[in-house]
Amino acid sequence: MPTHNPPDTSALRIIPRDQHPISRRAISPNALRVLYRLHEAGHRACLVGGAVRDLLVGLSPKDFDVATDATPEQVKQLFRNCRLIGRRFRLAHVVFGREIIEVATFRANVDDGSGDRQVVDGGRLLRDNVYGTIEDDAVRRDFTANALYYDIADFSVRDYVGGFEDVNNRVLRLIGDPEARYREDPVRMLRAVRLSAKLGFRIDPGTAQPLPRLAPLLAEAAPARLFEECLKMFLAGHAEQSFEGLDRHGLLPVLFPETAAALAANRSGALRRMLLEGLRSTDQRVAREEPVSPAFLFAVLLWPAYCRTLMALQAQGLHAAEAERRAADRVTLHQLERVALPRRFSLPMQEIWLMQARFSQRQRKRVLRTLAHPRFRAAFDFLVLRRAASPAHEEDIAFWQEAQRDPDAAIATRPDDGSVEEGGAPRKRRRRRRRSHAAGE
Incomplete structure (x- = not known):
């Protein structure tokens, strides 16, 4: 001891x-x-x-x-x-x-x-x-x-x-031997990052140095406790800085392993831009004392993992809708091994992801059904966030902004999936959108 x-x-x-x-x-x-x-x-x-x-x-x-x-x-x-x-x-x-x-x-x-x-x-x-x-x-x-x-x-x-x-x-310093203190309670590593982000303190070099090496100790912490720490870290108005701190000190691959892998593989940086924009938006809502749903937060944090998994499943030849469902389930299941995300948050999180594919659909019945979906507003806000990753979403955003004001006018003025492109060839809108759902980010 x-x-x-x-x-x-x-x-x-x-x-x-x-x-x-x-x-x-x-x-x-x-x-x-x-x-x-x-x-x-x-x-x-x-x-x-x-x-x-x-x-x-x-x-x-x-x-x-x-x-x-x-x-x-x-x-x-x-x-x-x-x-x-x-x-x-x-x-x-x-x-x-x-x-x-x-x-x-x-x-x-x-x-x-x-x-x-x-x-x-x-x-x-x-x-x-x-x-x-x-x-x-x-x-x-x-x-x-x-x-x-x-x-x-x-x-x-x-x-x-x-x-x-x-x-x-403005210095954050552990009392005693840092390695011994982290081994006593590995969650102290997350507290160091969180308090540094909240207070604007720099972490003392002796306190920061063991973090990457001891990060695997977090896997020993109870998943329920890690969930509570995530809420403290990301819902207190300092989410962006907390995420950057996790990444900088080597804790992200342990807390969100599949997200870390997806960000490392995404050479364009589009997924990271979108994730940081989502955390920035969360911080702004907290500053305005507006509610923030943990479901939306985790939809942002795990979106890179979802996109990467979806692309892998589609590469295996799975139909788009089936690949989307499997990707959502797989990412959620794997993350639960580390952070105990309750079903009351994981299910809405998955709905936010799965609704993204609907935003390229223009048929009247589907548009009205999407607008009536209880998760529509959250899913649309998520679509707006995706603009940070790719400008290809601008058209969909404009359509659904108009559809919320006047669905009939939006449907009448926007071409359907079966419209004809210049030169007489049918537009392959749905197929292109389904690929860009992950590949574009």
């Missing part, structure tokens, strides 16, 4: 209230209630982690976590609206309507036999409920920027690991 350096109390730096920007006005009133009640009951009570970090850089935290020397059972005795959760990390949740204040007891690295810790596979933690001091708690956290404590007793910020300076310098 890898161990971290013992707490060095001489490294403690106390930043008094007049030397940091954190104001109680920026802290959730419910978090303040929890902090004050713990303090009044004689316990140490601090705001900790991402909330402190975000307040220091001028962001508005979404969650406010509390660290204390009170055990979960003691916290529950103080709050009637408290429930205890977790097996790996025993936590207290104090519930205020829709807001939950998470309260964690200070934890230690070294188990003297009185705690509850289970380690497997050369360092991976399954359970970690060994309680300790605030100094112990600081050195066992992941990044220095997340190991800062806002103490309600005197409104100071307490820094045991150099996190205050790293936040000011």
Whole structure:
């Protein structure tokens, strides 16, 4: 079991209230209630982690976590609206309507036999409920920027690991030996990329260096947990930068193996342009506080894999419609081995893909049926994204924009599949479109 350096109390730096920007006005009133009640009951009570970090850089935290020397059972005795959760990390949740204040007891690295810790596979933690001091708690956290404590007793910020300076310098640095910390919890590699993208921090070279080599450890993480990490990474307004970070640090081939392979094989770069445009659009929607569907997000992320698989199946002689269905199923099934995408998202994702072939059809009944499809709007938005990969989609986009306003007028003014091209030869529109569905991107 890898161990971290013992707490060095001489490294403690106390930043008094007049030397940091954190104001109680920026802290959730419910978090303040929890902090004050713990303090009044004689316990140490601090705001900790991402909330402190975000307040220091001028962001508005979404969650406010509390660290204390009170055990979960003691916290529950103080709050009637408290429930205890977790097996790996025993936590207290104090519930205020829709807001939950998470309260964690200070934890230690070294188990003297009185705690509850289970380690497997050369360092991976399954359970970690060994309680300790605030100094112990600081050195066992992941990044220095997340190991800062806002103490309600005197409104100071307490820094045991150099996190205050790293936040000011916009540096993301792991506490302790990076390889040991990644082996304890491989998902920390994704957190490094995500926090770097969110905060605009650079990853410290020592923290970044092991990432490509240790990336295969992500395959050991639970697929359900990786799905949750993907949502945090791509639905928080920093999707484009997160994707670039995954690619730059060698994590993309492990998290999205078939997408990574398809992007590497696509020499024109069209698939990458389309994918990045989709993530950019997602970030813009988040910035406007508009909803973003995980189904649409994964349709974007896995589209390169779908296109490559579809081309391979068509090269084997499969009929277009059958190849499309098989490609959608195959890509989804393979990705589920790594990221547990629930059916409520994977099925709409597949519908978005399969509807792309309909956009070259002009027959009246098919047009009306497509317009009435419950997934039409998402599929059309996806078609618009594909313009970033190929201008060949402009005609279809124009037709369906007009069809949404007036289907009869659109059908009357646009030629059908059987129209005649200049020179008298029948247009082979459907066949050309079916090939370009993947090959053009």
